[in-house]
Amino acid sequence: MTAGVVAAIDLGATSGRVIVGHVGPDTLDATPVARFANDPVQISDGLHWDILSLYGAAVKGLREAFRAAPAIASIGVDAWAVDYGLLRGGRLLGDPFHYRDARTARGVEAVHERMPHSELYAHNGLQFLPFNTLYQFAAEPRDVLEFADTALLIPDLVGYWLTGQARAEQTNASTTGLLRDGAWNDDLVSALGLPRGILPPLIAPGEPLGALLSEVAAAIGAAPGTSVTAVGSHDTASAVVAVPMRADAAAYISCGTWGLVGVEVDRPVLTPEALAANFTNEGGVDGRVRLLHNVMGLWVLSEAVRTWERQGHPIDLPTLLDSAEEVTAPVAVFDVNDPRFLPPGDMPARIDEWCAEHGVAAPRTRAEYARSIVESLAQAFADASREAGRIGGVDVETIHIVGGGALNELLCQRTADRSGLSVLAGPVEATALGNVLVQARAAGLVTGSLEALRDLVARTHAPRRYAPKA
Ligand code: LRH
Numbered sequence: 001m002t003a004g005v006v007a008a009i010d011l012g013a014t015s016g017r018v019i020v021g022h023v024g025p026d027t028l029d030a031t032p033v034a035r036f037a038n039d040p041v042q043i044s045d046g047l048h049w050d051i052l053s054l055y056g057a058a059v060k061g062l063r064e065a066f067r068a069a070p071a072i073a074s075i076g077v078d079a080w081a082v083d084y085g086l087l088r089g090g091r092l093l094g095d096p097f098h099y100r101d102a103r104t105a106r107g108v109e110a111v112h113e114r115m116p117h118s119e120l121y122a123h124n125g126l127q128f129l130p131f132n133t134l135y136q137f138a139a140e141p142r143d144v145l146e147f148a149d150t151a152l153l154i155p156d157l158v159g160y161w162l163t164g165q166a167r168a169e170q171t172n173a174s175t176t177g178l179l180r181d182g183a184w185n186d187d188l189v190s191a192l193g194l195p196r197g198i199l200p201p202l203i204a205p206g207e208p209l210g211a212l213l214s215e216v217a218a219a220i221g222a223a224p225g226t227s228v229t230a231v232g233s234h235d236t237a238s239a240v241v242a243v244p245m246r247a248d249a250a251a252y253i254s255c256g257t258w259g260l261v262g263v264e265v266d267r268p269v270l271t272p273e274a275l276a277a278n279f280t281n282e283g284g285v286d287g288r289v290r291l292l293h294n295v296m297g298l299w300v301l302s303e304a305v306r307t308w309e310r311q312g313h314p315i316d317l318p319t320l321l322d323s324a325e326e327v328t329a330p331v332a333v334f335d336v337n338d339p340r341f342l343p344p345g346d347m348p349a350r351i352d353e354w355c356a357e358h359g360v361a362a363p364r365t366r367a368e369y370a371r372s373i374v375e376s377l378a379q380a381f382a383d384a385s386r387e388a389g390r391i392g393g394v395d396v397e398t399i400h401i402v403g404g405g406a407l408n409e410l411l412c413q414r415t416a417d418r419s420g421l422s423v424l425a426g427p428v429e430a431t432a433l434g435n436v437l438v439q440a441r442a443a444g445l446v447t448g449s450l451e452a453l454r455d456l457v458a459r460t461h462a463p464r465r466y467a468p469k470a
Pocket of ligand 1: 012013079080081082235257260
C-alpha cells in the first residue's frame with residue numbers, strides 16, 4: 001500500500017475549509033488549502049446560513065485542492081448537524097435556517113404537545129436540544145413542508161450539488177431525531193405528523209455517494225468520474241474518528257463552537273440516568289454510538305469577544321487569554337449550559353445577569369470575564385466527562401480534547417485540574433482527519449477498524465499532555 005490523496009470539505013459554524021489529506025499506512029496529514037468565513041445572515045424571517053456563498057467558496061477551495069494535488073482520488077463533506085435545506089424538483093426553496101434562530105421554540109411546543117421528551121427519548125435517544133431537526137421541521141409552515149419533496153442536511157446538500165445524488169448520511173441523520181436502529185423511524189415520523197416523503201434514502205460512511213457532475217469536475221479541474229465518498233458527515237462524528245484514544249478508558253471533548261463531551265459505546269444507552277443527564281446517542285462511524293452531551297463551548301467566549309469589538313474594543317484573543325491566565329482573584333463559575341447563552345448576543349451582560357440571579361460576584365474586567373468563561377467551561381467539561389463515564393460504563397482515565405479548543409492551553413490545563421485527570425490535547429484538525437481517514441479507508445489506502453485509524457492518528461499527531469495540578 002502506498003500513500004494516496006483525498007480532499008475534505010469541512011464546514012464549521014464560524015468558518016469553512018477545504019483540506020488536502022495524504023494518507024498511507026504510516027502517513028497522515030491534513031493541509032488546509034482554503035479557508036473562508038461562514039457569516040450567517042439575519043433577515044426579517046430569521047437567522048439563515050448563506051449556503052450559496054459557502055458552496056461557492058467550497059468549490060473554489062476544491063479548485064485550489066486539485067491544483068495542489070491533481071491525484072485526489074475522492075472528496076468527502078462534513079458540516080455541523082441538524083440544519084437542512086428544503087428542495088422541490090431539485091431546487092432549493094430558501095436559505096437554510098440557522099439552528100440558533102428563535103423559531104425552534106415553536107417547534108418544541110408543537111412536538112411536545114404530541115409527544116413528551118421522555119417518550120421521544122425512547123424512540124431516538126437524543127438529548128433535548130431545542131434545535132434538533134424534528135423540532136425545526138415542526139416549526140416550518142405546514143404548506144412549505146408539504147410543498148418540499150426533499151430535505152437535505154447541510155453536508156448532504158453540498159454532496160447533492162456536487163454529484164446530483166440526494167442521500168442522507170447516517171451519522172448526521174441521527175441528529176434529526178428521526179432515526180432508530182440506523183433506519184428512518186416511520187412510526188415516529190407519522191406520530192409527529194411529518195411528511196415521510198422528504199427524507200431521502202440513507203447512506204453509510206465509507207459508501208460511494210457518486211461521481212462529480214461533469215460540470216463540477218470541469219469547474220474544479222478534477223478528472224471526470226472523480227468520486228464523492230460519504231464520510232461521518234456530522235463534523236463531530238468525523239472528529240471522534242480521529243481522537244487518538246482507547247475508547248474503553250477515555251472521554252473525548254470535541255471542542256470548537258460547541259464542546260461535545262462524551263464516550264464511545266457499542267449500543268445506545270437509553271437509561272433513566274442518561275435521560276436525566278440529557279445525554280445523546282448520536283450515530284458514529286462503523287456503527288459506534290457517540291454517547292455525549294453538548295456543552296456550550298467556545299461560542300460563549302467568541303460571542304463575548306464580538307460584543308466587545310462591537311463596543312469599539314478590538315480584541316486579540318491570545319493576549320486576552322494571557323491576561324485571563326494572570327487573574328488571581330477567584331472568578332464566577334457559571335452554568336455555561338444555561339439556555340440564555342445559546343442565541344447570539346451580549347454574553348458579558350448575560351453572565352452578569354446569571355451572577356446577579358445566583359448571588360455571585362460578576363467579573364469586572366475583560367480578563368476576568370475571559371477567565372470566568374474558561375473556568376466555567378472547564379468545570380462543565382469535567383462534570384460531563386465524569387457523567388459520560390458513569391452513564392456509559394466507561395472507566396474514564398484520560399480526557400482527550402480535540403479541535404480548536406486543544407490550542408487553548410488555559411482551558412486544557414483547567415479541565416485537567418478540575419477533573420483531576422490527565423488531558424491529552426490534539427489533534428486540532430480532528431474533524432478534517434476523520435473525514436480524510438474514512439475516505440482513505442474506502443479507497444484502500446489504509447485498512448482496519450477505528451482502533452487502527454486512531455493508532456495512525458496517535459503515531460502521526462502525538463497529543464500534548466496536561467497533568468492535573470493540585
Ligand atoms: C458541532 C455540531 C454539534 C451539534 C451542533 C449543531 O459543529 O455539529 O455536534 O450539536 O453543531
